[in-house]
Amino acid sequence: MGHYILNVNGAQLSVDAPGEESLLFVLRNHLDLTGTKYGCGEGQCGACTVILNGRAIRSCLIPVSAAANLKIETIEGLERDGHLNSVQQAFLEEGAMQCGYCTSGMIMNATSLLRHSPHPTDEQILTAMNGNICRCGTYPRILAAIRRAEQSGEAA
Ligand code: FES
Ligand code: FES
CATH class of the missing domain: 3.10.20.30 (Beta-grasp domain)
Structure with a gap:
């Protein structure tokens, strides 16, 4: 101990x-x-x-x-003063979850990606997110959410 x-x-x-x-x-x-x-x-x-x-x-x-x-x-630390971070907000707006079990891991990984690489290519997104599994198969909406967060222009 x-x-x-x-x-x-x-x-x-x-x-x-x-x-x-x-x-x-x-x-x-x-x-x-x-x-x-x-x-x-x-x-x-x-x-x-x-x-x-x-x-x-x-x-x-x-x-x-x-x-x-x-x-x-x-995931509990991403919100600031009542505002979700850009990735959380984008996941909500795109409805990028079904059961939601994978969602916090997806959001943390995508947040890290956008902090290091604010405007990633599709290939960079796929490479970075490759190890995060969604059993519900919401990958298209997850990718759309990451794109939306990227285009929001806010730091993740
Ligand atoms: S619980 Fe850690 S990678 Fe699956
Ligand atoms: S939303 Fe169910 S595992 Fe991803």
């Missing part, structure tokens, strides 16, 4: 957990941040995507000990 300080969505939170526990488990079960989803638990689906020090990562693969003191962003 270790004691860790996690910087989540701008807040410093202390957690007691085994160091090898996944960041995903700690976010969901210790910190009650359940917007990040458990899909496969093996790095294969992207449902658990969060942004760690500016990069989209699979939180099911990261031990909490490796995330201590780094900047963690989850």
